[in-house]
Amino acid sequence: xxxxxxxxxxxxxxARDEARCxxxxxxxxxxxxxxxxxxxxxxxxxxxxIAQACGAEVHHLPWPDDFARARNAALELADADWHLIMDxxxxxxxxxxxxxxTLCTPMxxxxxxxxxFDLNGxxxxxxxxxxxxxxxxxxxxxRIHEQPVSPLPRTRLPLVLxxxxxxxxxxxxxxxxxxxxxxxxLQEAPDDAYLHYQLGKDCEIYGEHDAAYTHYRQACIRLPxxxxxxxxxxxxxLHCLTQAGQLDEALSNAEALMPDWVDSPDFFFTLxxxxxxxxxxxxxxxxxxxxxxxEAAWQRCLEIGERPELAGSVAGRGSHLAxxxxxxxxxxxxxWAPEAATF
Numbered sequence: 001x002x003x004x005x006x007x008x009x010x011x012x013x014x015a016r017d018e019a020r021c022x023x024x025x026x027x028x029x030x031x032x033x034x035x036x037x038x039x040x041x042x043x044x045x046x047x048x049x050i051a052q053a054c055g056a057e058v059h060h061l062p063w064p065d066d067f068a069r070a071r072n073a074a075l076e077l078a079d080a081d082w083h084l085i086m087d088x089x090x091x092x093x094x095x096x097x098x099x100x101x102t103l104c105t106p107m108x109x110x111x112x113x114x115x116x117f118d119l120n121g122x123x124x125x126x127x128x129x130x131x132x133x134x135x136x137x138x139x140x141x142x143r144i145h146e147q148p149v150s151p152l153p154r155t156r157l158p159l160v161l162x163x164x165x166x167x168x169x170x171x172x173x174x175x176x177x178x179x180x181x182x183x184x185x186l187q188e189a190p191d192d193a194y195l196h197y198q199l200g201k202d203c204e205i206y207g208e209h210d211a212a213y214t215h216y217r218q219a220c221i222r223l224p225x226x227x228x229x230x231x232x233x234x235x236x237x238l239h240c241l242t243q244a245g246q247l248d249e250a251l252s253n254a255e256a257l258m259p260d261w262v263d264s265p266d267f268f269f270t271l272x273x274x275x276x277x278x279x280x281x282x283x284x285x286x287x288x289x290x291x292x293x294x295e296a297a298w299q300r301c302l303e304i305g306e307r308p309e310l311a312g313s314v315a316g317r318g319s320h321l322a323x324x325x326x327x328x329x330x331x332x333x334x335x336w337a338p339e340a341a342t343f
Contacts, residue, residue, distance in 0.1 A: 007103045010080035011036040013056075014070050016063065018088035019045040021164070026054035028092040032099055033084060039074035047088075065181070068140040075139065085132045089165040095158035102133065108152050109133025111159040112308070117166040125315045127308045129228065133157060143188075144181040145198045156309075171205060178202050193222035197233050204236060209243040216240060232312025235266045242274045247281060250274050264310060265301040265318030272297035272325060295329050298322040 011033040015022055026036055036056040040048050041063040051058050059077050064070055075083055082103050086092075093114060102109055108131040115126045131148050140146040164170060182199045189195060200215035216237040223230060234257055241250035254271050261267035272294045279290035301322035307313050314321070 007081040008034045009082045009084060009099065009103065010034060010078040011056075012071075012074045012078045012083045012085050013038045013051075013088055014041060014067075014074060015039070015043065015047050015051065015088040016041045017043045017045045018047045019043075019050055020089075021091075022047050022050050022088045023054055024091045025086055025088050026051060026056055029084065029086065029096070030055060032092070032096040035078070035080065037074060037078040038088075039070065039077060041070055066143045067181075068142050068146040071140040071146055075134075079136070081136050083134045083136075083138075085134060086161065087163070087165070089170070090161045090163045093160040093162045095160050098158055099133070102155075102157055105155075106135055106152050107133075107155045108135075108138065108148055108150055109157045109159070110154050111157050111161055113161045113163050115166050116162070116164045118168045123167070127311070127313045127315070128232075129156065129309075129311055132161070133159070143185040144178060145194070147194075166205070175206065191222055193219045193224060193227065194229070196222065197229055200236065200240075204240055209240040213237065213240040213244055213246070229311050231261070231264060231266070231310045234261065235264070235270050235312060238267070238270045238274060242270070242277050245277075247274065247278055251278070263304055263307070264313075265304045265307055265322065266310065266313050268297045268300045268304070269314075269317040269322055269325075272301070272322070276325075291329055295326060298325045298329075302326075 009032075011026070011029045013022075013025060013036070015038050022038070026038075030036065036054070038051045038056045038058045040051075040058055040060050048058050057077075059074075061070060061073055071085070084099070090113065095111075110129050111132045113128045113130050115128060116123050117126065118124070131154055134148055134150075135152070138148050138150045138152070141149045179199070179202050182195060182202060186192065186195045186199060196215040196219035200212045200219060203209075203212035203215065216233060219233055220237060223233070227233075238250055238254055238257075241247070241253065251274065254274060257267070258271075275290050275294035275297060279286035279294065282290065301318050304318050306315065306318040308315065316322075
């Protein structure tokens, strides 16, 4: 049955020392929600004052060393018909005008989070699809990278959030925090594929490609059927094998996985980088074998085009990033040095 038009929608935000960005978050959402609830977990800067000036209800909780516990405490405080979950370093980019129209069917609303990160001196963007619109009663589980637990169907919404927490400056400020929580959570659930995947990402972010691959491999072994992060896991695994110099294993994995990802520009872009690395390792075979294969992989990216609906997809791999790599290859500008293995 349709939800009553009077259903209340509350923004729910966890925050700690987010004076840099909390106003951006709240200002982007204010017009689309009925209330804004911020749960501060121990700020020592002006986060609380800024949030209150933006019109948010601010509550306080000593940090429980558990994101699910903090999220659930915030949801209890909000106690609305629907909750829009955002982090303080996120903001609404587009699609909010349709939010009210979605409050008519029990579901978990999945939104696109556009993550900014640094790539070769400029800002690139990847896409994650995460349940963020939750009806009353849904709660989280998981010490870190927590997930809502509910049998309700997950429905993708047109809402797009921006997120700048993965830029180099932001990562430097929180290095080690997530790692400790992930390791603790993995001790409690050593066979959890999602925790291995997230720990692999944390290692990869900081350039620890061998360690990242170790966790990605464990995630692949334990991957549940229908896991929404499979595409991202596959691409990241291939990338880390290449960066770690395990080219033969990377080639074997790519060959086995290719039939599943014939329409993924991210897969073929990463495959092209692997083939270039093979050319750099075997320059005597480069012109006759490896470089034509790399060129074909990046050409396939352009044929597919952009696929932002794929989990973890990086903007440009189906367009300008692939075109740049093709131009370098075709102009004969590849330098036979290890640094050239990554564009």
